[in-house]
Amino acid sequence: MSGLVDRLWYGRGRPLGFLAPLAWLYRAVSERRRRAAWRARNEPLPLPVVVVGNLTAGGTGKSPLTARLVKAMADRGWQPVILSRGYGGKAGHYPLLVTADTPATDAGDEPVMLARETGVPVVVDPKRRRAAEWVVARQLGDVLICDDGLQHYPLPRDIELAVFDGARGVGNGALIPVGPLREPISRLSGVDFVVVNGAAAAQPLGEGGRLTGFGDIEHPDMYPMTLTPSALIHVRSGQRRPLSDLDGQSVHAIAGIGNPARFFATLDALGANVRATPFADHHAFRASELTTEPEEWLVMTAKDAVKCRDIAPDNAWYLAVEAQLPAAALNAFLDRLAHCRSSVY
Template sequence: MTSLMERLWYGKSRPLMLLSPFAWLYRAVAEARRRSAITARVQSLPVPVVVVGNITVGGTGKSPLTAWLVDEIRAAGWRPVILSRGYGGNSSGYPLLVTQDALPSLAGDEPVMLAQATGVPVVVDPDRCRGAAFALDNALGDVLVSDDGLQHYRLPRDIELAVFDGERGIGNGALIPVGPLREPISRLASVDFVVVNGAVASDEMGRVPLSGFCGFAHPQMYAMTLQPTRLVNLISGETRSPESLNGKRVRAVAGIGNPGRFFLTLEALGANVTAMPFPDHHRFRPEDLGADADQILVMTAKDGVKCRGFAPDNAWVLYVEAQLPKAFSDSVLAKLRACSGPPTF
């Protein structure tokens, strides 16, 4: 998404109102495709399916939430498998089982990042139903977690999680192309959980009050934060604390859905940041990674998997982890048990 579209969509006004007929057409087509996909799909799979997604365009923190969720599910005794569309990858064949050293140009940047972060099987296929069948045929696990699959309606699902960026919310509240919404806000009535990433008030249980967020409420709405955990050199593997950036000159590059959040995180750590945003899933080149002699080059984990082969010696990756309340974990795991029974240890 371009910075221009971000300004137009994530403000309060609707300068693109002249495009309203296209927004109505977009909604009609999307709803027709949803009905058709739901009608065509099998009603269930022999294992539970958890879908993590959003109804807005742009980065919301889905991948860190997916990694956190997979860790929680695995710690409770299940064997989760991640399903991904593999956006940005260009494999000659699907389904594709992603290893930790897979090429992002084939598998996509987010699947490789998730494989490295979680260590669980990651299956890439633009057709998530085919990817799910591959995971089941090969006995890869007993819970399927679909990363960014809320609108992939042919895939049956038992639990749905919708994620929002707390600062940007729903933007101007309009559907594409007038605003950033992929689906109407009313879609949230059918999801099981809503997660708000940052910049939102919550109670002592981590729940967002029923007074709502951006004009809507949900009985299972929780607050999430992203916590920087470590700084790792892409070449040497040296690890430092995130606080080591305090007072340092940093050239920050980010090819993610909401690069501004990454830059603010670095500034909160005390870094003197020169921000270099790129489009989401940008294919980096060596010339994108230039930095002054007294600067530290810092990027996201998602970008790091693409730059490892040509990164300079001063390139570092800032890793973050999702932090969510225990009440949310307990609720998700309880629903998962209701879908599948207790895990087989």
């Protein structure tokens, strides 16, 4: 499926151009919903709200960026709380406070992963305004960060970050279903920061490590981000082993994420002999899919590991990654956050 999407949306042409009337309809409906949501907004929340999202369908690295910003905020003395829709989960009630032991079937894979990686409260609710008010009432923290909420307009926000995949960019620049865009590129004029995950090393950088340009995207506060592997972790026990152990090792790599090719390329760069099996984003794995050949290891993403912990074989590992940003990007974000607190709250 990923290869088909790459050909239809991320190639040079627009093979689905005959669906342009549907793209126009999609835009009209989206803009109408956006205007209605803004008009129906309640009073602002009594604490800053940060929204991390993207303009394109599919994975761009939002959750690792969210985890990195959480760490930066905590290091500066903030008490962040993560909000999430909880895609792929179905809880018996909402809002749902997620812990490291919450089943992914209840909360969704990304919220459980973020709870494990950050140690901060994670609250899931399809209605994120309701989740935010629940957090405020219980005084769980002093700043909210919403993972994947750029188009969720009922939630007020003070800072917006839009994330792009550095290899895919905006694709063919068309709206769904002709292309991958959820909103026109002009939407970036309203976001505070643009982050490009995996921007080419040769990409020109300006003052403070900013990207001076990226494809058709221009923004005064645009920064590169890289996802750096940090460890290989046993899915069931949590045992860690060095990344160097992957060099020359045969692995069956599985990935149910938005862009599996990026994960497979990372393993290949670490020296592994990769047999790759991509799955759809948020795929619900079965034990029969977690197979290996003799001498192979099963290697997956951290996001997939939260769903496979109870069914994974003993040779299953996941690759932990950390988002790396220029220091200037983190400082600019934290300064903007401090301004929100001092000027509004």
